[in-house]
Amino acid sequence: MRTVLFICTGNYYRSRYAELLFNAMRVPGWQADSRGLRLSASNQGPIWPNVLVQLQQRGFPPPSEIRLPIALTEPDLRRATVAIALDEREHRPLMQQRFPGWEDRIRYWQTPDVPFLPAAEAFRRIEAGVAELVAELSRWQPAG
Template identity: 40%
Template sequence: MRPMKRVLFLCTGNYYRSRYAEELFNHLARAEQLAWRASSRGAAERGSPDNVGPMSVFADDRLRASGIVPEGAARFPQPCSLADFDDADLVIALKETEHRPLVERRFPEVADRVTYWHVDDIDFAHPSVALAMIDDHIRALVSALRSSVRASGRSPAQT
């Protein structure tokens, strides 16, 4: 059996969008028996002093309302390191205009590996809108990975 593949989700402080994406992806990938696991980190060197607790209450509440108990709810935000990129098969940053400059400045040697989505932070999009966008992106990603598995003729756990 091949080792688990890794997707890394990046947002600015690893508190809200990337944490939600990580938890939702892991829940759906596990349900689909995909051999993929997500982690998340902050593209900035440190998180915002305005962030209270380990994870955004908006992300936590929406996950729980969907019947998902966040596995990493007690983990405090973590900044990204080059090793995180090395461990990832796929890297997705949640907002291109916000995160591309951070990634290019901090990690120029791997910046070309990042796929960018366009999900605004809480100061530009209400959580109900932003988290719904992440839901759509994650479900499309899981569907694409599932289709890739079917096309390869392997079981989901072998991909």
């Protein structure tokens, strides 16, 4: 099974929505996971409740178990077939600080966090990005 790794800051909102949406779309041979670069102790609960609401509004049931946010590690990056950080401006510097050499080996989307981008627009961008990724990976053939 090949893995898409979605990365954001807290692994509470953007990367979790991308992960859950991707997995709900069931791309054969692919599975998504997500991690955070700088987890926050101020989050309430394991996931932002609006993520689950948005998922249901898109017609996908929420998962039966919701895990807590998980911090990104280098083994996570090595295991990923494709790694995507949700906002280049925010996440490229964090990647450079925490995982030198990896900042140019991952993809970046342009989905800033609240309050820099309203959640409705962030969800729309994530949905568009996941749809494009699903189309790409459905045609994907590994090198070699």
